[in-house]
Amino acid sequence: MHSCLNYIDGHWLAPASGETMESRNPAHWRELVATFPRSGDIDIEMAVTAARRAYRTWRRVPAPERAEFLYRFGELLRDRKAELAYLMSQEMGKPLTEANGDVQEGIDCAFYYAGEGRRLFGQTTNSEMDNKFAMTVRMPIGVCGLITPWNFPVAVPCWKAMPALVCGNTLVLKPSEDTPAVTHLLFQVFHDAGFPPGVVNLVHGLGEEAGKALVEHRDVNLISLTGSSQTGAEVAAICAKQHKRVCLELGGKNAQVVMEDADLELALEGALWGAFGTSGQRCTATSRLLLHRDIKDKFTEMLVDRTQKLRLGPGTDPNTEIGPIVNATQLNTIEEYIEVAHQEGAKVLIGGNRTTAGTLTGGFFFEPTILDGVMPHMRVAREEIFGPVVALMEISSFEEAIAILNDTSYGLSSSVYTRDVNRAFQAMRDIEAGITYINGPTIGAEVHLPFGGVKQTGNGHREAGTAALDVFTEWKTVYVDFSGRLQRAQIDNRGPVT
């Protein structure tokens, strides 16, 4: 059992309230994994004050030197990969292979953004005037509040923290209440990497308490949140009142299209892991499968057959393919959506129930579920379920597939399986989503490319890749006049050199 603490100004601290909460194993609910602080305004105040103080010096540390901390962090994370992955499986349920992948994303992210320490390119351009240089430089934003979910408890904090730090910001992280132990261990790695006190701070607690206090704090310059649409809307409203920069990543209703000319075996593997990997608890999960009528029956049969062979179990069991659902609330939500599907007239081809069979007793397990006869207007075709549930929809043409795929308020990930190169490029052009895969599943983002979506998936920002640098920096335009006189065009604002 782990006793988690806040990490503020380089010290491990209990919360001001003295209250703690519990984190339990979703595969064996009786098993206590950790206790963690129930923090509030006072803890957030301390963390933000420490981050503000540290910012004064951290912003002046040369970026290549800041990068050295990230390299060290990446190396230490690699050393502790197995330990972190096991704890992740235990605390939020994802199978070990996936948990290892989650930690690996954090490592990749650390090395990738460490490299940025020697780039962080600005621009130089010509001035309108003689004897004058013009350039742009990236400046840090200040104190960043990072609010993260439970489904990628190492990768997502690293996606946010690594670019924030290399750009010269300091940070306060409020992790999900479902993954405090993993986050505590992640911050031990930050501590061991030797970041100066106050540069990285961790405050555990509830979203409505510690999370809200962080968002509302006047000395926090930026909020980056990954979570639900509802939380995103609440957070954005508070930030708007304070003119605070906010970067939101809020999920999706992602579709995979399988055309009649597709390699069906390949499309099957994509659909299976896109829909049921991480028990469907990914913002990029495949929740709609748009199947061409010529292959629908055959593909459905193949999918049902493969789905019923999936091995459910605790994430920590190396034989497990599908782990538990993260918590009871999430399990209830999934169950409610199955009820909605029944009411709307969809047909459950396989799954549709909680399961406690055999070793699954005492855990939050839900059977991988395939819904057929789903129509575009149904709630199960429109709302994010965040569980192992996929809706099958029939399409008659490529144009119809794109129209249905786009008929959603979200726009994160998308996928098309076809052998027709023209259709592939058409898909790339016409799909309204931040990410499009051709002949690959809707999951599997890489850290050096932008991640995020259009419409209600976010608010126009991207994580990962060089795009994240635009979130965590402001542009400063610098003019250097070495003419030694006031040039006329400067005051006339008329441009050409006189």
Ligand SMILES: NC(=O)C1=CN([C@@H]2O[C@H](COP(=O)(O)OP(=O)(O)OC[C@H]3O[C@@H](n4cnc5c(N)ncnc54)[C@H](OP(=O)(O)O)[C@@H]3O)[C@@H](O)[C@H]2O)C=CC1
């Ligand atoms: N885009 C994605 O990857 C994710 C999407 N989701 C979607 O959200 C649904 C619910 O999951 P859930 O974990 O409850 O998601 P939330 O949006 O509630 O949680 C995400 C993070 O925000 C925090 N939070 C919650 N409310 C506030 C608030 N008012 N102010 C500041 N921070 C807040 C949470 O804290 P706390 O830990 O206390 O809840 C958590 O750290 C899922 O079913 C799924 O649809 C969820 C996770 C990831």
Ligand SMILES: O=C(O)CCC(=O)C(=O)O
């Ligand atoms: O699978 C992916 O592409 C990344 C998913 C992810 O980061 C998420 O669901 O939050």
